Amino acid sequence: MKFLDHPTRNLFFTGKGGVGKTSVACATAVRLADAGKKVLLVSTDPASNLDEVLGVALGNHPTSIPAISTLFAMNLDPEKSAAEYREKMVGPYRGLLPEAAVKSMEEQFSGSCTLEIAAFDEFSRLLGDPKATVEFDHVIFDTAPTGHTLRLLTLPSAWDGFLEKNTTGASCLGPLTGLRGQQKLYQESVKALSDPKVTTLVLVARAEPSAIREAARTSGELAELGVCNQHLVVNSVFHAIDATDPYAVALEQRGSAALAAMPDGLTTFPQTIVPLSPAGILGIESLRNLGKSSTDQPSGVGSRLSPDTVVDVEPDTSNAFRLMPQLGELIDDLVAPGHGVILAMGKGGVGKTTVAAAIAVAIAQRGFEVHLSTTDPAAHIAAAMNDESLPTLSVSRIDPQVETAKYSAEVLGKAGKNLDLHGKALLEEDLRSPCTEEIAVFRAFADAVAAGTNKFVVLDTAPTGHTVLLLDSALAYHREVTRQSSEMPEAVENLLPRLRDPNFTRVLIVTLAEATPVHEAAALQRDLRRAEIEPYAWVINQVLSPLPLTDPLMKQRQLHEQMYLREVQEVQATRVAIIPWQIAPPIGLQALSRLTHSESSLYPEVAGS
Numbered sequence: 001m002k003f004l005d006h007p008t009r010n011l012f013f014t015g016k017g018g019v020g021k022t023s024v025a026c027a028t029a030v031r032l033a034d035a036g037k038k039v040l041l042v043s044t045d046p047a048s049n050l051d052e053v054l055g056v057a058l059g060n061h062p063t064s065i066p067a068i069s070t071l072f073a074m075n076l077d078p079e080k081s082a083a084e085y086r087e088k089m090v091g092p093y094r095g096l097l098p099e100a101a102v103k104s105m106e107e108q109f110s111g112s113c114t115l116e117i118a119a120f121d122e123f124s125r126l127l128g129d130p131k132a133t134v135e136f137d138h139v140i141f142d143t144a145p146t147g148h149t150l151r152l153l154t155l156p157s158a159w160d161g162f163l164e165k166n167t168t169g170a171s172c173l174g175p176l177t178g179l180r181g182q183q184k185l186y187q188e189s190v191k192a193l194s195d196p197k198v199t200t201l202v203l204v205a206r207a208e209p210s211a212i213r214e215a216a217r218t219s220g221e222l223a224e225l226g227v228c229n230q231h232l233v234v235n236s237v238f239h240a241i242d243a244t245d246p247y248a249v250a251l252e253q254r255g256s257a258a259l260a261a262m263p264d265g266l267t268t269f270p271q272t273i274v275p276l277s278p279a280g281i282l283g284i285e286s287l288r289n290l291g292k293s294s295t296d297q298p299s300g301v302g303s304r305l306s307p308d309t310v311v312d313v314e315p316d317t318s319n320a321f322r323l324m325p326q327l328g329e330l331i332d333d334l335v336a337p338g339h340g341v342i343l344a345m346g347k348g349g350v351g352k353t354t355v356a357a358a359i360a361v362a363i364a365q366r367g368f369e370v371h372l373s374t375t376d377p378a379a380h381i382a383a384a385m386n387d388e389s390l391p392t393l394s395v396s397r398i399d400p401q402v403e404t405a406k407y408s409a410e411v412l413g414k415a416g417k418n419l420d421l422h423g424k425a426l427l428e429e430d431l432r433s434p435c436t437e438e439i440a441v442f443r444a445f446a447d448a449v450a451a452g453t454n455k456f457v458v459l460d461t462a463p464t465g466h467t468v469l470l471l472d473s474a475l476a477y478h479r480e481v482t483r484q485s486s487e488m489p490e491a492v493e494n495l496l497p498r499l500r501d502p503n504f505t506r507v508l509i510v511t512l513a514e515a516t517p518v519h520e521a522a523a524l525q526r527d528l529r530r531a532e533i534e535p536y537a538w539v540i541n542q543v544l545s546p547l548p549l550t551d552p553l554m555k556q557r558q559l560h561e562q563m564y565l566r567e568v569q570e571v572q573a574t575r576v577a578i579i580p581w582q583i584a585p586p587i588g589l590q591a592l593s594r595l596t597h598s599e600s601s602l603y604p605e606v607a608g609s
Contacts, residue, residue: 018349207255
């Protein structure tokens with residue numbers, strides 16, 4: 001990996017969900033630690049899986065990795081960070097102020113953006129305060145999926161701008177005296193991010209059009225923020241060993257076409273091509289091997305795994321996997337109520353958009369009115385639909401900027417109507433705070449769910465961590481919105497009851513038959529059940545096991561996934577449906593329709609064998 005030829009002190013990994021940021025970041029940390037460097041690996045992802053990849057339970061502070069004495073890792077856990085941040089701001093006043101005043105301060109720090117500013121506060125300390133990481137040679141940041149990462153990176157300017165304009169001494173974040181003490185730290189964070197001698201931004205993508213488009217968009221937006229020292233890693237590039245296997249040939253052709261169509265803005269960066277691993281990347285040894293067969297090339301042409309390095313295996317191709325229920329078998333039950341909400345939830349990159357679009361198309365084709373929408377900051381619904389349409393199907397995206405402007409105008413129109421000039425100025429100032437966007441998006445989500453009272457609404461939600469925070473923020477939102485306006489919208493008031501009603505809301509947990517997606521889906525299921533929301537079914541996407549594969553690497557991947565298929569069936573889910581891997585990518589109405597049709601249309605080779 002070329003960025004390791006002369007590594008900067010900070011290495012910042014970003015990219016679309018599911019492209020392998022954590023694997024590449026961990027492999028980088030292991031390689032630097034093996035070279036004798038003392039390394040701190042940090043995840044800022046609310047749905048971090050560092051623990052599983054490294055095989056060590058991690059917390060909010062650096063933890064030594066036993067297998068490598070110079071490697072340390074930590075998760076910036078939003079809940080723990082918020083608790084620590086809240087206590088840091090309120091603690092000094094305990095015993096000095098009346099109990100009622102202390103409780104009021106605690107309430108101020110329970111607003112909808114407390115989690116975000118708390119996590120960022122810790123992030124800034126690690127990035128902007130050299131003393132915080134002085135004992136380490138390198139600090140590696142494994143970031144959250146793209147939308148969250150961009151927000152994280154723009155926060156230094158956003159918070160700084162808010163502090164400059166806010167003159168009242170208080171905000172939804174609490175007393176600004178505490179925040180003003182952090183201004184210099186936030187400024188140093190921005191400076192460190194934009195210094196090419198200090199920080200390298202590593203864009204991680206897969207050889208897939210959506211991932212490459214996302215990398216290009218991210219690259220441009222980060223460059224506008226002054227983060228220009230960028231490197232591109234294309235992960236999991238596949239080359240067929242058996243040219244007679246149509247599935248292997250199709251997978252290679254897809255990757256080659258995506259690389260050939262790479263935007264010019266990315267081709268100018270140094271590139272690292274990492275070949276597809278025969279199995280999952282878990283544990284130090286597998287991290288050491290990641291990318292060892294890769295070549296670092298400026299052209300984006302990938303390397304090949306030698307056939308000698310791939311063990312030919314015989315996966316279980318019995319009817320146990322061929323006869324697993326498929327997505328189409330869920331549709332009858334999903335349409336039975338005649339209306340309601342269907343949520344596709346799961347880790348980034350597992351195919352939530354595809355599943356949501358396929359279900360929306362199937363329901364619309366039965367004559368029902370359907371609205372398909374997304375709360376994902378990195379939405380790709382338009383691409384999945386290929387800009388095609390059906391008479392009873394409408395498609396939209398909950399756009400944060402649009403929703404924020406609409407929400408602010410509504411609050412000013414109602415709460416600001418009877419205020420004097422000074423009071424209106426205070427309200428406008430409060431609405432400029434960064435957390436207003438979170439409130440606006442949450443309200444739009446609630447409105448989308450409410451629309452399910454008279455039609456079907458299919459929501460392609462944001463990646464797991466963001467989604468859970470969104471659902472969990474109902475009470476914080478209630479406090480926040482009533483501070484700015486005396487009214488509580490009906491859609492928000494009824495949101496949790498609607499989500500908890502199995503006859504109104506059906507939650508589909510979407511995953512892949514791989515370790516991290518399955519275990520993150522299990523964690524999501526636990527969180528939903530704590531919120532009294534029972535998942536309706538699990539959908540396992542891109543399943544290889546029913547297919548008649550002959551390529552050795554594909555067969556090895558097929559064997560590897562079967563332990564996770566069994567885990568979902570036997571341990572995690574009460575109801576399961578699979579989507580076999582498709583030779584033609586599921587883009588456009590016809591391709592999406594195939595995902596909910598019969599087995600023979602999905603893989604005719606199997607049906608005829």
